[in-house]
């Protein structure tokens with residue numbers, strides 16, 4: 491078998507699972523938006539719709555005990571790392587059997603059970619956390635790997651420079667994965683970055699840097715595979731920049747007037763989920779009937795998650811001040 495045939499065979503095995511995960515992220519978020527609009531979810535949610543190939547392609551390379559550090563746009567990373575839709579939805583609805591007992595919500599999802607160290611609401615603040623996790627792996631000699639997700643808005647923060655520099659100096663097993671969707675809220679990357687090609691910044695830390703098509707789950711998967719293998723074998727960190735685009739506003743409710751409508755349409759035509767679906771059918775990796783069944787299963791999983799969350803109790807009043815740094819103020 492030629493190398494190309496071998497690669498196609500491997501893709502045919504992986505593709506249905508990649509599609510299932512990407513669709514789970516999409517449908518989970520569509521329901522979350524609906525529940526947010528109805529007032530069942532409070533606070534803010536930042537939809538990841540359009541960017542699913544990055545989380546799924548990247549996390550597919552990891553083992554359960556590897557770590558990810560996420561951002562304010564973290565639902566996709568959490569699902570891709572293997573978190574339960576039920577407990578995630580319960581968290582979004584503020585219920586006590588959510589991953590953070592209903593007190594974290596969308597922007598503070600964390601579950602160590604699958605190595606998801608946290609969705610971090612402060613831009614770039616996940617980078618030093620990932621470096622710390624990488625140092626812990628190195629000291630414990632466990633051969634785990636950390637993927638640190640962050641946006642283009644994080645790369646001009648001091649924490650980016652400090653984190654990448656330190657990870658390189660200490661040769662830590664961290665893959666820095668920038669999701670460049672071209673905007674930090676309403677600010678286009680070209681307005682605030684002297685070097686808009688984030689991957690090129692890797693030369694400042696003497697680590698590998700690669701820009702990939704973030705709407706191709708294969709491109710992400712392959713780049714991350716290479717970077718993770720390096721990290722796992724003790725060869726240190728890498729920087730990957732995945733070009734992608736969010737289809738929704740910065741947060742649900744953002745009218746997004748700062749983006750030209752043609753730009754959005756152009757990226758919607760490159761929808762990573764539609765692209766993979768087309769490939770699945772064209773290459774006969776899944777029969778149409780099996781594909782339909784898979785799609786129904788994912789829709790049912792999301793529906794079950796909503797029902798689980800709605801049936802779950804809110805945290806008890808006594809829990810109001812537990813699990814916080816200050817402890818119980820009444821004691």
Ligand SMILES: Cc1ncc(C[n+]2csc(CCOP(=O)(O)OP(=O)(O)O)c2C)c(N)n1
Nearest residue numbers: 563611612613641642643644671673674675
């Ligand atoms: C330190 C800090 N400054 C400002 C904000 C407000 N804020 C929240 S998200 C965001 C933009 C983030 O853009 P990017 O990193 O590109 O991620 P994206 O939203 O595009 O996924 C900003 C400025 C914040 N959360 N933290």
Ligand SMILES: [Mg+2]
Nearest residue numbers: 641642673674
């Ligand atoms: Mg951005």
